Amino acid sequence: xxxxxxxxxxxxxxxxxxxxxxxxxxxxxxxxxxxxxxxxxxxxxxxxxxxxxxxxxxxxxxxxxxxxxxxxxxxxxxxxxxxxxxxxxxxxxxxxxxxxxxxxxxxxxxxxxxxxxxxxxxxxxxxxxxxxxxxxxxxxxxxxxxxxxxxxxxxxxxxxxxxxxxxxxxxxxxxxxxxxxxxxxxxxxxxxxxxxxxxxxxxxxxxxxxxxxxxxxxxxxxxxxxxxxxxxxxxxxxxxxxxxxxxxxxxxxxxxxxxxxxxxxxxxxxxxxxxxxxxxxxxxxxx
Amino acid sequence: xxxxxxxxxxxxxxxxxxxxxxxxxxxxxxxxxxxxxxxxxxxxxxxxxxxxxxxxxxxxxxxxxxxxxxxxxxxxxxxxxxxxxxxxxxxxxxxxxxxxxxxxxxxxxxxxxxxxxxxxxxxxxxxxxxxxxxxxxxxxxxxxxxxxxxxxxxxxxxxxxxxxxxxxxxxxxxxxxxxxxxxxxxxxxxxxxxxxxxxxxxxxxxxxxxxxxxxxxxxxxxxxxxxxxxxxxxxxxxxxxxxxxxxxxxxxxxxxxxxxxxxxxxxxxxxxxxxxx
Numbered sequence: 001x002x003x004x005x006x007x008x009x010x011x012x013x014x015x016x017x018x019x020x021x022x023x024x025x026x027x028x029x030x031x032x033x034x035x036x037x038x039x040x041x042x043x044x045x046x047x048x049x050x051x052x053x054x055x056x057x058x059x060x061x062x063x064x065x066x067x068x069x070x071x072x073x074x075x076x077x078x079x080x081x082x083x084x085x086x087x088x089x090x091x092x093x094x095x096x097x098x099x100x101x102x103x104x105x106x107x108x109x110x111x112x113x114x115x116x117x118x119x120x121x122x123x124x125x126x127x128x129x130x131x132x133x134x135x136x137x138x139x140x141x142x143x144x145x146x147x148x149x150x151x152x153x154x155x156x157x158x159x160x161x162x163x164x165x166x167x168x169x170x171x172x173x174x175x176x177x178x179x180x181x182x183x184x185x186x187x188x189x190x191x192x193x194x195x196x197x198x199x200x201x202x203x204x205x206x207x208x209x210x211x212x213x214x215x216x217x218x219x220x221x222x223x224x225x226x227x228x229x230x231x232x233x234x235x236x237x238x239x240x241x242x243x244x245x246x247x248x249x250x251x252x253x254x255x256x257x258x259x260x261x262x263x264x265x266x267x268x269x270x271x272x273x274x275x276x277x278x279x280x281x282x283x284x285x286x287x
Numbered sequence: 288x289x290x291x292x293x294x295x296x297x298x299x300x301x302x303x304x305x306x307x308x309x310x311x312x313x314x315x316x317x318x319x320x321x322x323x324x325x326x327x328x329x330x331x332x333x334x335x336x337x338x339x340x341x342x343x344x345x346x347x348x349x350x351x352x353x354x355x356x357x358x359x360x361x362x363x364x365x366x367x368x369x370x371x372x373x374x375x376x377x378x379x380x381x382x383x384x385x386x387x388x389x390x391x392x393x394x395x396x397x398x399x400x401x402x403x404x405x406x407x408x409x410x411x412x413x414x415x416x417x418x419x420x421x422x423x424x425x426x427x428x429x430x431x432x433x434x435x436x437x438x439x440x441x442x443x444x445x446x447x448x449x450x451x452x453x454x455x456x457x458x459x460x461x462x463x464x465x466x467x468x469x470x471x472x473x474x475x476x477x478x479x480x481x482x483x484x485x486x487x488x489x490x491x492x493x494x495x496x497x498x499x500x501x502x503x504x505x506x507x508x509x510x511x512x513x514x515x516x517x518x519x520x521x522x523x524x525x526x527x528x529x530x531x532x533x534x535x536x537x538x539x540x541x542x543x544x545x546x547x548x549x550x551x552x553x554x555x556x557x558x559x560x561x562x563x564x
Contacts, residue, residue: 043473050477057349
């Protein structure tokens, strides 16, 4: 019977070795499609331009006319929401997509026969993408602030803390989604698309929570990620009047901290359980 | 093959694709949800994050204070355009992946008819879901979807479909040549969205970008629908002049699209072969 090697039973050097090997493999695959690199960069710029030009219609009166605006500027809300959106997109769905790809390519079964750390294997899948997204974020954020206006940047260490904890939490959600992918197979892609858009609205990445109708706002309050978005952008905007919107900052801070610390373990536990179930049923390579 | 047989093959192709679609109802749900969600972003941003007199500012920029309908129309047309690009551009790629493309080239039916079948499928799917999404979006956001001249708006959509689907042949040619071109098509899709003024009037562009935008048929379609329903004004002042421009596109673009596509296709057939991917 095959020994079930959890991260605790794999040595640290073996963990790193697996992590680096898998990250290198993903990097080689990415490097073979340079068009994708350029296209994704262009796509971020165009997405930013389209949505910011749309936003400007509401607060920027045309030249030659007296300004109808009250001078308010949603730069911080949009830019910081956009930054989190880019990272969340990667961490939430990429792990599941990758597991699915291994199934389709027929290599998942073999990967599970190897003694390599499963945890390192999962995390390595998004390392390169996160670095690439970091670069996209800097460029996209700069473009957005040029288009929308000066970007507020207050409380940077606290913002960084919230950002890291949020990313950790989304890693956990990503593991849980990968677990679901092993079970629901082809339906995962459609579900991911639906959830992606549901999260986009409920976590209010591109607009204030105040714009949501009350019934959607109630749903938002059930999602830890929504508090993460609210706390992150409120912190970096220097807590302007009315922010944070969902709960007092102290409450949001603790929600984000607990989410970031607990979710990776919970998500990974769910993934291992789903993987064991698939192995017992012999459905690991079925897709 | 005579025309009747060709039409029969074209309709069979449409029916087959609609049958495939019926097996994936999730895709239809996405077609309905996506335009509403994409319109909701700027609507929410504008109504809560912009100025306190956001409606007045919006009216000064666009010519209408009905920003919900304005943005929903943009997003419904966007759905039409992106579906057209993905369905048509990936038609041949999909055949390649399924291993049926080489066989398709041996069939006596000219490919223009099979492409026509795919275009009809795509148009039926996109137009019906775009209209439904617009209606549902207006209902959710408490706006009357049937203000203005609904019939005229539909004429703009229907006339605009022919140049739109003709242009997708250019993308089909790119797919044949580049093969793994998902990212490239996604990028081109965003270029199109940017140029056709999905969420804003193209008057905000500098002259050169505005000229590029006017060379793209969906720009006329989007503005025609908005002008008919919301009275934002036609590019040439009257509806028949704008519609005439779409008719000119309708006469030119099918030939252009087919010419480019067949040239690339012949080139691919002479070299690596159609079945390779």
